[in-house]
Amino acid sequence: VSRVAGLVLLALAAAAPLVPMGGMREYVLHVIIQIFVWSFIGNAWSLMGRFGLVSLGHGAFLGVGAYTTTLLWNFYGLTPWVGMLVAMAAAVVLAVVVAYPCSRFGIVGHYFALVTLAVGEVVRLLIIAERDWTGGSLGVTLRAAGDASLVALQYADKRVFYYGSLGVWLLGLYVWHRIDRSMARAAMEAIGEDETAAASVGIHVSRFKLAITAVSAALTALGGVLYAQYIAYVNPETLAGVGVSLRIVFAVVLGGMYSLLGPTVGTALTIALSEYLRITFGVHLIGMAETIYGLVLVVFIIFLPAGIYGSVRDLLTRRRPSPARAAA
């Protein structure tokens, strides 16, 4: 049944841009693209988060991704198609450089979160410090390549990005699903519970942790690339540092980090809420959206750690919570 429902939803998503919406189309597409991109990023984060590897520095990977392709294109004219591979490789290198010692020296839990937080800040500050070619805190605009260009991956037509981000979002779900069904999941859950015990039954702790971190970093960088190509402007505050890193985490926790669609539900809700408040109250209520979901978040961590989607699903299916969920 759920497969049929999924296919129907997918068909609806594919047909959405064809629905006549008059002048609203651009706006609606814009919001949905944002939801797809940030859901994908949240999904990439949750690959680590669900196993207790709570990173507060995913902005670092986002920033590395977005800036790598943008600068390579602006200065060397390198197509983002190649640039995104470079960007993902760079993010993986950064991830391994950080995660290997963390794993080696047993830095877990909130210490891991603090180290990753510092990494996110380092990337943000480096971008600002190297202002001669990164534009500093003012950011950088993607060098324009005309109305539509496959080489430059720039399109004025939002429908292209709509399908592109839909595809990337599905890719993210697929990766999540594959990991969920693999041995890695069992291994990671064991590691998340007790590393020493996991190692004692022959699980290669470092290898699994590094692998999951690398996958998460690469996907996050890809999300950063996609976002930069779509917005055609990169800025250290929106793509690196603590702010955006926390935003990713919050959306995921809100939706539920232990379920496939949790990050998507959480991201859609936060974006919808801030858009709704922005439209209803205009610029008079700047900060109101964040005020509300900051509060909602506190309540959720306390009462519904499995998130909205996770809790609703548990309620419907009456499944016993998995060990990872019970621990959180």
Next chain:
Amino acid sequence: VSSLVDLVVNNPLLLAEAALNGLLLGGVLALLALGLNLIFGVLDVVWIVYVDLVTLCMYLVYFLVQVYGWPLLLGGLAGIALGVLLGIGVHLLVITPILNSPPVNQLLATGGLLFFIQSLATFLWTTDHRTVRLNLPTLEIGGMFVSFARLVAFALAVLVMLGLYLFLTRTYIGTAIRAVSQDRGAMALMGANPQRVYVVTSAVGGALAGVAAALLIIQYSVHPYFGAAFGPITFMICVLGGLGNMLGAFVASFILSEIISIGGVAWSTEMGYVIAFALFIVLMFIRPGGIFARRQ
């Protein structure tokens, strides 16, 4: 590296001034780290929102002193009172329900609170930078200029640190705080009430946030992102110094502040912070117990 060498060789006075300013910034950071170290270090509860509580207290002192014309001392006392209330409030409302879940959840819940405070401050008071205008003298020492306000903050930070040390080691409740941090369960088995200890510690931590706020408002302007600017570095100081080690945090404040200050003059402010953060990451790996920890 060449710009650092250049600074040492060609401009020793500039370097000395940077070092001195680093020393004074260290006083500020040490002040911020005191309360956090009590809560995060001794009690092992993660208040990522700590410096934002300081921000709220700073707003209160600013409004009382600058807008309503209260004397600074009275405004500062009000700031401390607010800090106590905030500390108790955070503990009872946010931390108590999740005290026994993993520390990451405490981090996320107080992180939500951080978002709440930052955006509420933006909403209520806009992003304007607000400064208490006091005509405090600037001292000149051998051709270098030192702000008096920073000197006072520095001296008080040292005093409060000593007081805190004595409180933790010499008083009954201080001993109880250290006991609860060692073993929550055993504390209850001995017939003591851990919740009371938590509330008292949170109140003291909040009061220290108020003290920091009163001293910071005379040298920095307050804005909604003040907490974001000083939060990460404050956490790093507590970890670097060794959690709960007041002296360690004090030394760590000065190591980081000197790096930030001298790096800022040699390259740029951002690079100073980059080096400080990078050092933190590396030290976490080689000395996870802090700079003064014995190797296991």
